[in-house]
Each structure stands twice: as structure tokens, then as C-alpha cells.
Amino acid sequence: MPAPVNPFKHAIASGQLQLGCWLGLADPYIAEISAGAGFDWLLVDGEHAPNDLRSIVAQLQVIAARDSHAVVRPPIGETWIIKQLLDAGAQSLLIPMVETAGQARALVDAVTYPPHGVRGVGSALARASDFAAIGDYLTTARQEICLLAQVENRKGLEALDEILSVDGLDGVFIGPSDLAADMGFLGQAGAADVKAAVLSAIEKIVASGKAAGILTLDTELQRQCRDLGASFIATEIDVTLFARNMRAAARTAAEHLR
Template sequence: MPAPHNPFKAAIAQGNVQLGCWLGLADPYIAEISAGAGFDWLLIDAEHAPNDLRSITAQLQVIGARGVHAMVRPPIGETWMIKQLLDAGAQSLLIPMVESGAQAQGLVDAVTYPPHGVRGVGSALARASDFAAIGDYLTTAREEICLLVQVENTKGMAALDDILAVEGVDGVFIGPADLAADMGFIGSPNQAEVRAAVLDAITRIVAAGKAAGILTLDQGLQAQCRDLGATFIATEIDVTLFARTMRASAAEAAKRFK
């Protein structure tokens, strides 16, 4: 029996748009509600949210039970972190702050078993292999792992062509917020120069035959990226959605009763 099929990887490889939501509230209950909302994928964030391996694993379980694809973003692209996340059952990883082709190649190695990579062989202990129930896991796992890298500063943008040339990188995700800060527009990702850089990067990613992705709440930018061929687009964040809805609800109640 081979490793479980990764429908997200197959969809973006075929150019089919996949819409997602960022999960930063770090709670399985929230993840389960989100998994029933209708998104194609949900990203469990460990870079800017208080997640650890146990909370990530719990969210992978509830999201998977709903038939929605779960992606994980570690704090950094360290080999040991990647190994743990893969063993926990993550099949799609989004690695932040990738700045060179060499770094991208190191990430490919980290998600690949020897002799072609450096992923540690411990699948008998792992949820990923259904605790050794998937007999062919070691020989089939790599085919179903989706490796996505984030290019989100000027150094990464300068190295974009080198990153795109790395075989085994399935897609490149552009981070407008960090890019804006590095370009001198911190807190202002809607600046014309930043938007132009983002759209240029999306165009280059698609032209290179890789999947292009972005997280933005700007519906206009979402549409522009999709028109250019972006295939994985995060349109919402649970933290900001909850916060603005709660504030609006409190303000509306105060307006009625105070």
C-alpha cells in the first residue's frame, strides 16, 4: 500500500486553483470549524502562531477527518523540524524566508529519504505511515510530499530564478508583508512598487512551470494573481477574521444599548 494521495499537490500541478485560509489561533476546535467552512486547504502556522508539534498534530487530525487538505508552515526550514512535521503526517509544507537556490535544494533534501536526501528514517513510529500499517511508505512518500517555498524579501527575489530551477520544489509563495518591509514600506504591502514586484514574481513563477501562491486579504490583488496563473491563494486568516468580527459585534451591541 502506498503513501496517501496528496490531492492538493495534484491540483496545483494541473493548474487548478486551490483557495485556502491561514490558521493562527492554534486550536483544534477552530481548525475543525474551519475545515468545515469550504476551503480547499488550511495552513497551520508555526512561524507566527503559538503552535508546537503536539498542537500541529492535533490540528492535522481534525482537518484530515473533514477531508480538507492541511498545510504546515514551520518557524524555519530546519531539517529536524521538517522531519518531525512529515512524520506527524503533514504532506504539504510551506517554508518561510527562502533566499537562494542552495537553500531550496537543502529543503528538497530534507523532505527526501536517502540515498537521494537526508530525511531520517523513522516511519515505523510515525503517524505518516499509519504507524507502519502503510507497508510501502518509505518508497512512495516522496511522490506525495508537496514542498512550497516562500520568497519574501529582496534577497529571495533576486535569487528567484535560481530557486525556480531547483527540481523538487513544487511551488513558490510570495509574502507581500515581509517583502514590503524589506523594500522600505513596512506595514504598507499595497504600495505600487510592492504590488508590481509581487505580480512580476507570480508571472515568473508560472512561466517557470511552478505553482504560484500568495496570502493577501486584498481581493483585487487576489484576482490579479489568479489572472496571472496563481494556483494556491489564501484569502483569509482566522485570527484577523475572529478579531474584526468580535470588535464589530461589540461595537454594534454598544451602539444599540449605550
């Protein structure tokens, strides 16, 4: 029996639009609700959310019961944590702050078993292999792992052509917020210069044949990225969605009853 098919990986490779939502509330209940909401993919954030390996696993488990696909972002692109997340059952990883082709190649090695990579062989203990029930996991796992690099500063943009040339990288995701800060527009991801840099990068990624992605709540930018061929776009964040609606509910109640 081979490793489970990764529908997200194959969809973005063929240019099928995958709409997603960021999960930063770090809670399985929220993940379960979100997984039933109709999004194609959900990003379980280990970089800027209070997640650890156990909370990520719990979210992977509830998302797996629904139609949404889980993408996990570790806090850093280190081999040891990538190994843990893959063994825990993550099939799609978004690695933050990728700045060089060398770094991208090291990430490819980290998700690949020897002799072609350095991923530790511990699948008998792993949720990824259904605890050794998937007999062909070791020989089939790599082809279903989706590896995405997040480029989010000027150094990464300058090296984008070289990063895109790395075999084994499925796509590149542009992070507007960090890019804006690095460009001198802290907190102003909607600045014209930032948007121009984002769109130029998306266009270059699509032209390379790799999948292009972004997280933005700016509906105009979402449409522009899609028009350029971006295939995985996150349009909401659970934290801001919850906070925004809770505040609105409190205001509405106060206006109605006070």
C-alpha cells in the same frame, strides 16, 4: 499500500485554483470549524502563531477528517523540524524565508529519504505511515509530499530564477508583508511598488511551470494573481477574521442597547 494521495499537490500542479485560509489561533476547535467551512487548504502556522509539534498534530488530526488539506509552515526550514512534521503526518510544507537555490535544494533533500536525500528513516513510529500500517510508505512517500518555498525579501526575488530551477520544488509562495518591509514599506503591503514586485514574481513563477501562491486580503490583488495563473491563494486569516467580527459585534451591541 502506498502513501496517501496528496490532492493539494496534484491540484496546484495542474493549475486548479485552491483557495485557503491561514490558521494562527493554534487551536483544534478553530481548525475543525475552518476545515468544514469550504476552503480547499488551511495553513497551520508554526512561524508566527503559538504552535508547537503537539498542537500542530492535533490540528492535522481534525483537518484530516474533513475535505480541506493541511499545509504546515514551520518556524524555519531546518532538516530536524521538517523531519518531525513529515513524521507527524504533514504532507505539504511551506518553508519561510527561502533566499537561495542552495537553500531550496537542501529543503528538497530534507523531505527525501536516502540515498537521494537526508530525511531520517523512522516511519515505524510515525503517524505518517499510519504507525507502520502503510507497508510501502518509505518507497512512495516522496511523490506525495508537496514542498513550497516562501520568497519574501529582495534577496529571494533576486535569486528567484535559480530557486525555480530546483527540481523537487512544487511551488513558490510570495509573502507580501515581509517583502514590503524589506523594500522600505513596513506595514504597507498595498504600496504600488510592492504590488508590482509581487505580480512580477507571480508571473515568473507561473512561466517556470511551478505553482504560484500568495496570502493577501486585498481582493484586487487576489484577482490579479489569479489572472496571472496563481493556483493557491489564501484569502483570509482566522486571527484577523475573528478579531474583526468580534469587534464589530461589540460595536453593534453597544449601538443597539446603549
